[in-house]
Structures are given as structure tokens and as C-alpha cells.
Amino acid sequence: MAPLDKAFLANVIDLLLDAVCVVDAEGRFVFVSAAGERIFGYTPQEMIGRPMIELVHPDDRARTLGAVDEIVAKEHKPIFENRYVRKDGRVVHIMWSARWSPEDRVRVAVARDITERKRAESIQAALYAISEAAHAAEDLLALFEQIHRIIGQLLPAKNFFVALYDAAGDWLSFPYFVDEHDPAPAPTTLDAETLSAQVIRSGRELLVSRESSLPAPGAVHPDVGHAAVDWLGVPLGGPQGVFGALVVKSHSLDTRYGPADVELLKFVSAQVASAIERKQAELRLQHVARHDALTDLPNRSLVRDRVATALARARRDHADLALLYLDLDTFKPVNDRFGHAVGDGLLQQVAQRLKRCVRESDTVGRMAGDEFVVLLSHVHAPQDAPAVAEKIRLALCQPFEVAGQHLSLSPSIGVVCYPAHGETGDQLIHRADEAMYAAKRAGGNRVWLAEGGRAPA
Known part of the structure; x- marks a missing residue:
């Protein structure tokens, strides 16, 4: 040869x-x-x-x-x-x-x-990481942050957001939104002519480039701010249908999205949707376990946890806090006369009035029956707690209307403060309960400080 x-x-x-x-x-x-x-x-x-x-x-x-x-x-x-x-x-x-x-x-x-092999390995790692994140994240925000990081390892995702649709309230919100130029959009309805709404309505992915014409020019527009160089959104769907959208954007000509990016985001979106639904279900179960079914207020267990947390913070910061324990003086006659449906409606309205009387940082909880607790997480002066209790008493003495019935009631409210009336949560709750019964024995419809000091009415 x-x-x-x-x-x-x-x-x-x-x-x-x-x-x-x-x-x-x-x-x-x-x-x-x-x-x-x-x-x-x-x-x-x-x-x-x-x-x-x-x-x-x-x-x-x-x-x-x-x-x-x-x-x-x-x-x-x-x-x-x-x-x-x-x-x-x-x-x-x-x-x-x-x-x-x-x-x-x-x-x-x-x-x-070996790009395709590496891509397949990265996708598998991402799917596993998203599944793990659903178990490890404390709440939805933490989950979205981890999903953003994971997707950012697969494709450019400097600008990334999640849009979720609540069908019951017809509400489209943006619980996670990261963008180098624009703030998060305000919540809107699904009939809004925005790109995210279109993805959710159609259940189809959408890739829009600045050079291309949008579907129905002038009718569909970005969710907020100016048009991106590239906007890529894919639907998030589950057994009940599409409930959101996953979106990445580019504001730079150096970063562009193409068909491969569309397919990649579509592929991981199924795992993302599953992770979100799993976390939402977990949070719903946690909420049900820690909240009163009738009023949706924290239940006895969650109240005790909130008190323990507030005490730890007060000790650390050398601050004061107060606990109000209240009972409705004339609730039983109302319940007996008008029935449980009216009684339940009255308790729900009482819960709403209590929440309106305090700050967002305070806790209103239902202990049992017609007994409620109010935790004032930070008290600036000794007279603040009785003043808030008196505000609550006056609010609850205003007439209620439930199922066409005009109802009146009054509360008996016991007040204790940390550290004057106890060092532990159990001590404070017990002393507040005793003060409430003292107010009741004195005729009700009044505020009573622990250790015999009756608040000025």
C-alpha cells in the first residue's frame, strides 16, 4: 500500500x-x-x-x-x-x-x-434544585429568590419576575419582581392588555423582541416601564389550569433570547409551577393549623408563639410590651337569641374592629369562644396600653349589624405589661386573664390593670 x-x-x-x-x-x-x-x-x-x-x-x-x-x-x-x-x-x-x-x-x-451534554446536566441539576427549594424555602418569597438564582444559571436572568393569578378574585399580582430599570407593576386584572396577562390567558409562551411587532400593535404593552430588548414569558400551569407566568427580560443588545431559551424556560416552568403549588399548599396548611377557622385570627397556639417571640425581642432591646385579654360581656344572650349564624357573624365583625384598633406589627388572636387577646409588641409609655384598651372598648361598644339584626355588646378587658406583670408568656397570659375577670366582676364594660389598678374610664 x-x-x-x-x-x-x-x-x-x-x-x-x-x-x-x-x-x-x-x-x-x-x-x-x-x-x-x-x-x-x-x-x-x-x-x-x-x-x-x-x-x-x-x-x-x-x-x-x-x-x-x-x-x-x-x-x-x-x-x-x-x-x-x-x-x-x-x-x-x-x-x-x-x-x-x-x-x-x-x-x-x-x-x-459537549455543550448539549452540559446543558442536559444543568437542566437536571436545576430541576432537582427547584424541587429541593420547594421543601427548604420558608415562604414564597424565599422560594422565588432561589428559583431566580437557579434559572440564572441556565440562561441570562438579570431581569426576572413571577406573575401569579388569583382566579377567585380575578387578581394578577407580581409577588417577585427584579428589574434593573422598572419597579414592580401594581396588581391588575386578567383582562389587562399586558404581556403577562396575555401569556396567562392564552396558556402559551411569548417571545417579543423590540424589533418585532407585538400581537395587536398598540393593544398589548409591557407590564410596567418601557419595552425591553427581549421579553420572554412562559405560562405556569397545574391541574386546575394556568395560574401564572415566569418571565425573563433583557434591556441590552448583548443579551438576546432565542428558540432554545424558549424551550428551556418552558421545560423548567413545569417544575417551577409544581414547586410553587407545593409551597402554596404547605403554607395554606400551616395557616389553617395556626389560625382560627371562623375569624382567620391567630389561634391560641400561634398567639403563644407570637408572645414568646415578642418577649425575646423585648428582652434583647430592653423594651416594654403589653397584653390585653378581653371577653364580650353580652355575647351569650345574643348567641342564644339569634342563633349561631348571627353569633358567628358578630365574632367576625368583632375581629375586624379589633384589627383596626391596633398597628400592623401588633397581634390580635382568638383564644376561644368570645375571648380575644391583643399583643402590643412595643409600648412606648406606661399609659399607652390602657389607652389602646380604652380605644378598643369604645370601638366594640358601637352598634353592630349582622344579618339584618342591630346588636350591641360591651367588652371586659384585662391589661398586663412586661416586665411589670410577668417574665414569661404563660405568666402574662394568666395575669391578663385574671385582670379580665376582675373587670367582669366589677360590672363589665371596663378596662382593668393587673394588680388591682383600675384604668381610668
């Missing part, structure tokens, strides 16, 4: 799916086979003479130069992986096998494009 000539060998090398690259001692390409164009996006002629390190992803350059030193020292490195930036800006993952030739003073390396 005749020896193979160089032209034939060159043709054989150009038929390989992997790229053969030769780099000189100064780090410049001196030969690249035809497969290099498919992998790197540059023709061999464009690559020859260029420093190899220029094409390496900036984050991998130091590690790559370290591998070069190892190859020169050991002459052979069977497996090495790094990332290159293609001519079109896309990042490719390369697996190299390289050898140093001391005689020729060149590195001969074979490059295999």
Missing part, C-alpha cells in the same frame, strides 16, 4: 466531528481543522494566528492557563473541560485531550463540543 500523502490526511482530519487544533508555544493557533468552524463559529483562517486565550470564556482563562502549564510539564493531559465564546456570542463547553510536542514546540489538542 502506498504511503498516505499529507493532502489525504488533511482531508481525513477535516472529516472528523471533533476539531483538531495546534497551538504554538506563544499560545497562537497555527492549525484548526474544518470542525473548528462548527464548534467555535470562526473559520480556520480566522482562528489561525489568534491567541487561543482570547476565545476562552473570561471566567475560565486562569484555569485554562494553569492546564496549559500542566500539559507542557507532563506533555499529556487526557481530559480537560472549559468554555469558549463563539463568534456569535454563544458559550460552548469543550472537552479537550491535549499533548505537548517538545520537538515541534506545539500543543496538539482535540476539541469535542
Whole structure:
């Protein structure tokens, strides 16, 4: 058999799916086979003479130069992986096998494009991470933050938000919204002609570029602010239908989204939707377990936890707090005369009035029956607690209307303060309960301080 000539060998090398690259001692390409164009996006002629390190992803350059030193020292490195930036800006993952030739003073390396394999591995890791996040996150905000971080490892997601639709109230909200230019949009209805609403209504993904025309020009607009360079949204759906949208945006021409990004976001959105529904169900169960079913106020168990937390904060900050324990003086006759339905409606209205009398940072809880507790988490002066209790007494003495019935009642309210009346939550609740009964024995419809001090009416 005749020896193979160089032209034939060159043709054989150009038929390989992997790229053969030769780099000189100064780090410049001196030969690249035809497969290099498919992998790197540059023709061999464009690559020859260029420093190899220029094409390496900036984050991998130091590690790559370290591998070069190892190859020169050991002459052979069977497996090495790094990332290159293609001519079109896309990042490719390369697996190299390289050898140093001391005689020729060149590195001969074979490059295999493993981008798809890495992509599949990243997607699997992301799906697992999203599932884990659903279990580990304390609340929905923490879950959204983790989902943002995970998706940001798959595609550019500097601008990212979640839109959720509440079908019962026809309410589209944006519980998580990160954008380098725009604030979170105000909640709206699903019939709003916005991009997010369109994704949820249609149940289909939507990729809008600034250069392209929007569907129904002038009718559909961004959720907030100015149009992004690229806007990509995919629906979040479950067994009951579409309940939200997952959106990434780009405000820069350097970051663009294409069909591959659409498919990727669609693929992970199923796991994201499952994670959100799982966390929502978990939070609903926690809420039911810690709240009164009739009034939706914290129940006895949650009240005790809130008191313990407030006490720990008060000790740390050397601050005061107060606890009000109240009972409705004439609730039983109302319940007996008009029935439980009216009685339940009255308790619900009482709960709402109590909440309106205190700050958002305070806690109103239902202990049992017609007994309620109000935790004032920070009391500025000794007279503040009786003053709030008197405000509550006056509010509850105003007439109620329930199911067409005009009803009147009055409360007996016991007041205790930390640290004057106890050091623990159980002590404070017990002393407040005793003060409430003292108010009742004195005729009701009054505020009573613990340790015999009746508040001025």
C-alpha cells in the first residue's frame, strides 16, 4: 500500500466531528481543522494566528492557563473541560485531550463540543434544585429568590419576575419582581392588555423582541416601564389550569433570547409551577393549623408563639410590651337569641374592629369562644396600653349589624405589661386573664390593670 500523502490526511482530519487544533508555544493557533468552524463559529483562517486565550470564556482563562502549564510539564493531559465564546456570542463547553510536542514546540489538542451534554446536566441539576427549594424555602418569597438564582444559571436572568393569578378574585399580582430599570407593576386584572396577562390567558409562551411587532400593535404593552430588548414569558400551569407566568427580560443588545431559551424556560416552568403549588399548599396548611377557622385570627397556639417571640425581642432591646385579654360581656344572650349564624357573624365583625384598633406589627388572636387577646409588641409609655384598651372598648361598644339584626355588646378587658406583670408568656397570659375577670366582676364594660389598678374610664 502506498504511503498516505499529507493532502489525504488533511482531508481525513477535516472529516472528523471533533476539531483538531495546534497551538504554538506563544499560545497562537497555527492549525484548526474544518470542525473548528462548527464548534467555535470562526473559520480556520480566522482562528489561525489568534491567541487561543482570547476565545476562552473570561471566567475560565486562569484555569485554562494553569492546564496549559500542566500539559507542557507532563506533555499529556487526557481530559480537560472549559468554555469558549463563539463568534456569535454563544458559550460552548469543550472537552479537550491535549499533548505537548517538545520537538515541534506545539500543543496538539482535540476539541469535542459537549455543550448539549452540559446543558442536559444543568437542566437536571436545576430541576432537582427547584424541587429541593420547594421543601427548604420558608415562604414564597424565599422560594422565588432561589428559583431566580437557579434559572440564572441556565440562561441570562438579570431581569426576572413571577406573575401569579388569583382566579377567585380575578387578581394578577407580581409577588417577585427584579428589574434593573422598572419597579414592580401594581396588581391588575386578567383582562389587562399586558404581556403577562396575555401569556396567562392564552396558556402559551411569548417571545417579543423590540424589533418585532407585538400581537395587536398598540393593544398589548409591557407590564410596567418601557419595552425591553427581549421579553420572554412562559405560562405556569397545574391541574386546575394556568395560574401564572415566569418571565425573563433583557434591556441590552448583548443579551438576546432565542428558540432554545424558549424551550428551556418552558421545560423548567413545569417544575417551577409544581414547586410553587407545593409551597402554596404547605403554607395554606400551616395557616389553617395556626389560625382560627371562623375569624382567620391567630389561634391560641400561634398567639403563644407570637408572645414568646415578642418577649425575646423585648428582652434583647430592653423594651416594654403589653397584653390585653378581653371577653364580650353580652355575647351569650345574643348567641342564644339569634342563633349561631348571627353569633358567628358578630365574632367576625368583632375581629375586624379589633384589627383596626391596633398597628400592623401588633397581634390580635382568638383564644376561644368570645375571648380575644391583643399583643402590643412595643409600648412606648406606661399609659399607652390602657389607652389602646380604652380605644378598643369604645370601638366594640358601637352598634353592630349582622344579618339584618342591630346588636350591641360591651367588652371586659384585662391589661398586663412586661416586665411589670410577668417574665414569661404563660405568666402574662394568666395575669391578663385574671385582670379580665376582675373587670367582669366589677360590672363589665371596663378596662382593668393587673394588680388591682383600675384604668381610668
